[in-house]
Amino acid sequence: MPETKNTSSLVTFVETHPLPVVVSVAVGAFLLGGGAASWILFNGYIPNQLYSLQTQLNLCRQQTHAPALTTDEWPPLTQDQITAWATALRPFNVRVITVFWSQEVEAKRFFRSLQEVGRLLNCEVKAGAGQADGNVIEIQTPKSEPVGPVILNLFISVNWPASLEDIGDRGKISIFI
Known part of the structure; x- marks a missing residue:
């Protein structure tokens, strides 16, 4: 029998949806009175994800070289x-x-x-x-x-x-x- 992973529905939702969707749901939950769920999203999981994404973006920026930026250049005629x-x-x-x-x-x-x-x-x-x-x-x-x-x-x-x-x-x- 395959091993099943026991995770909460909140974690499953957060991990399977794009960040803008999760933020929209959290804001909606907060506005509708679901303060606890939105507090968990904004003060726990989401900031960690944003930090991770920012770190990955910074690494990509460091690895980008100028020649790669001009790959779509049509060179001049000799x-x-x-x-x-x-x-x-x-x-x-x-x-x-x-x-x-x-x-x-x-x-x-x-x-x-x-x-x-x-x-x-x-x-x-x-x-x-x-x-x-x-x-x-x-x-x-x-x-x-x-x-x-x-x-x-x-x-x-x-x-x-x-x-x-x-x-x-x-x-x-x-x-x-």
Whole structure:
């Protein structure tokens, strides 16, 4: 016969529910006149749990290193890549490249390297308001624009996941990171 653990229903409740639920129940019990139960929760078990959680949080903060904070960074293009991208895009007379990225990724250095590509093309590269859904770069150009597959292949050449969508205006490229 398996060994059974004999615990009180209060301990079982506290251990099986998230802290906000337990605190809400304790406050409700206190407000409804159950002073003893709420006193036990607030002056016994809950402060110990909060101290334990705070200690664990402090340990996690000490173990976090700065490089781990930038794992979602899209690195900038190298000078050779900038030159290659400008050479590949030059025949298509791209007027504007708009780059969109969310707060969840770090893309400033990549954006600045695209601005360098734009400078070589005499093309405006600007930041837009919006972001991609998921972890694939979305490139938007009209279907009639032959530049779409070219820029898609440029992203693929640097081993970045990318997809091409038939949306946008002629002479313009939108990139969603």
